[in-house]
Amino acid sequence: MSGERVTERAMVEPGQLVMPFYLVCDVSGSMAHNIAELNDGIRRLWRAVVSEPVVDDVSRIGILTFSDSAKVVLPLSQMSWNDVPALSAEGGTNYGAAFRLLAQTIADDAACLKAQGYKIYRPCVFFLTDGEPSDPDWDRTFRDTLTYDAATGRGMRAHPVFVPFGFRNASEHVLRRLAYPLGKGKWYHSKSHNVEVALRGILDVIMNSVVGSGMSVSTGQPTLFVRGPAPDSGISSGDPDVWV
Amino acid sequence: MTPTYGYDAVKGRHFLAIGDPGRAAQEITDGHLPARVGPPDVELSMASLPGMLVRAVSSRGLLHKSRSSLRQDAFALGRRAVRGEPERVIALVCDGVGSLDCSDCAAALVSHRLAEFGSYGVSWPEAFASVSKELYKVASEAAEADAGGMATTAVAVTVSRQGTAWLGDAAWVGDSTLWHLGHELEWTLVTGSQRQDGELDYYSSAVQPMPTRDGSCTWCSFRIDSGALFVMTDGVGNALLWSAEVRATLASWWARPPEPFTFAAQVGFAKKTYADDRTVVGIWPDGIDEKCV
Numbered sequence: 001m002s003g004e005r006v007t008e009r010a011m012v013e014p015g016q017l018v019m020p021f022y023l024v025c026d027v028s029g030s031m032a033h034n035i036a037e038l039n040d041g042i043r044r045l046w047r048a049v050v051s052e053p054v055v056d057d058v059s060r061i062g063i064l065t066f067s068d069s070a071k072v073v074l075p076l077s078q079m080s081w082n083d084v085p086a087l088s089a090e091g092g093t094n095y096g097a098a099f100r101l102l103a104q105t106i107a108d109d110a111a112c113l114k115a116q117g118y119k120i121y122r123p124c125v126f127f128l129t130d131g132e133p134s135d136p137d138w139d140r141t142f143r144d145t146l147t148y149d150a151a152t153g154r155g156m157r158a159h160p161v162f163v164p165f166g167f168r169n170a171s172e173h174v175l176r177r178l179a180y181p182l183g184k185g186k187w188y189h190s191k192s193h194n195v196e197v198a199l200r201g202i203l204d205v206i207m208n209s210v211v212g213s214g215m216s217v218s219t220g221q222p223t224l225f226v227r228g229p230a231p232d233s234g235i236s237s238g239d240p241d242v243w244v
Numbered sequence: 245m246t247p248t249y250g251y252d253a254v255k256g257r258h259f260l261a262i263g264d265p266g267r268a269a270q271e272i273t274d275g276h277l278p279a280r281v282g283p284p285d286v287e288l289s290m291a292s293l294p295g296m297l298v299r300a301v302s303s304r305g306l307l308h309k310s311r312s313s314l315r316q317d318a319f320a321l322g323r324r325a326v327r328g329e330p331e332r333v334i335a336l337v338c339d340g341v342g343s344l345d346c347s348d349c350a351a352a353l354v355s356h357r358l359a360e361f362g363s364y365g366v367s368w369p370e371a372f373a374s375v376s377k378e379l380y381k382v383a384s385e386a387a388e389a390d391a392g393g394m395a396t397t398a399v400a401v402t403v404s405r406q407g408t409a410w411l412g413d414a415a416w417v418g419d420s421t422l423w424h425l426g427h428e429l430e431w432t433l434v435t436g437s438q439r440q441d442g443e444l445d446y447y448s449s450a451v452q453p454m455p456t457r458d459g460s461c462t463w464c465s466f467r468i469d470s471g472a473l474f475v476m477t478d479g480v481g482n483a484l485l486w487s488a489e490v491r492a493t494l495a496s497w498w499a500r501p502p503e504p505f506t507f508a509a510q511v512g513f514a515k516k517t518y519a520d521d522r523t524v525v526g527i528w529p530d531g532i533d534e535k536c537v
Contacts, residue, residue, distance in 0.1 A: 016516055056267055057268050057517050057519070223343075
């Protein structure tokens with residue numbers, strides 16, 4: 001890393017725009033045989049962002065993993081500031097642990113960026129999972145931590161746009177429940193039995209969404225674009241379920 | 245922090261930066277010519293009217309350069325001279341909506357037609373209604389021919405100089421703005437109120453462009469003592485709104501009218517995450533104004 005980049009990181013420049021993206025990856029034991037493909041996909045995302053200076057300037061990307069517990073493996077930052085971490089597989093599939101850590105991380109990051117004078121867009125979360133949640137109250141935890149009920153004022157007012165991606169044993173029913181909010185969130189489900197193909201298709205959608213959204217900064221009306229899957233990717237997608 | 249001249253060793257050129265220029269300003273090359281013939285990368289005009297000096301610049305943003313797409317900002321200037329009345333400057337600035345391919349056409353059409361209406365003395369609400377209808381027709385025909393969509397913001401200003409005061413009318417649709425730079429080097433937004441989004445959770449950039457459903461616009465009359473006026477798109481307006489460093493730097497550069505080509509370089513200043521097209525029409529008092537120092 002050059003000395004110039006280190007200096008740049010230390011500079012606080014009020015008024016700069018920031019589009020935050022969070023990649024939340026399921027690294028439960030079932031991912032053990034596919035962790036290399038996941039790491040390759042994240043490295044492709046890194047290269048795609050760094051090769052577009054306009055996108056790299058405006059986007060900040062954080063990576064979280066979850067299994068029995070959750071952790072931040074790459075704090076929210078400009079992609080060119082860091083090398084991407086190598087993920088490794090471990091444990092179960094506790095969605096709730098991921099939701100709680102994600103909500104806290106988003107709140108902390110937003111407070112930190114706002115205190116420095118940055119103009120922040122609503123964050124977008126890409127949630128990748130290959131299985132069903134092992135925690136029975138995952139939907140209540142999701143609702144309590146990452147959604148907002150304007151009528152009662154309960155939940156997270158500064159909620160992100162939540163975009164779940166499922167493959168292998170992930171349930172479409174669960175993905176539909178996680179896409180949020182109505183009108184912005186989308187769910188994606190790969191039916192491919194080839195996990196490598198499924199992961200490539202999913203990470204292409206994420207990569208195109210990050211780059212497309214970052215590019216929109218040049219229009220003066222930066223917008224979150226959650227891209228559709230490639231027609232031959234075997235990925236179905238749709239709008240969120242309406243919460244009752 | 246003072247403005248700096250960045251230097252790109254690969255391209256062998258200097259550029260003005262306010263703070264961190266970001267990677268885009270340092271790494272994006274001039275790029276290929278756009279596939280469709282359109283406006284030049286940079287457009288520059290200058291004029292001198294009784295009591296007023298005008299400098300106008302529109303400059304293509306970084307991503308349009310990297311994507312070989314056209315500049316979608318536009319400006320137009322006009323004048324209205326009526327016997328027995330002070331001469332007026334007509335200044336139009338438009339920002340084509342970037343997500344629509346032919347918005348450069350919308351910005352050019354709207355800026356020129358509104359400037360013509362202004363120079364004929366048509367009121368701004370009447371002019372906006374007529375031009376919105378005309379743009380709707382052109383946009384519909386283009387859409388039917390699969391030529392691409394088009395829409396634009398617009399801010400229109402008529403202003404004359406009376407003594408040391410600026411007297412005029414402004415009308416607008418969307419987030420292009422009119423600013424006043426006072427003699428204490430303070431910036432004041434003339435068109436509407438400054439958005440106070442500090443209490444919102446996140447910034448949102450949605451704007452209402454032309455053509456509007458009912459052809460309406462927002463308008464105001466103003467009388468402002470001394471200083472200078474600046475009509476601009478959000479490529480500069482947002483930076484001015486959000487960055488104290490940009491406000492201080494532009495105030496120091498533009499307290500007096502710069503040499504036109506210097507003004508063009510200043511409008512194109514580099515600042516990280518500000519990659520949009522830039523357009524500014526500056527109107528300064530001509531001659532000595534003891535309050536503008």
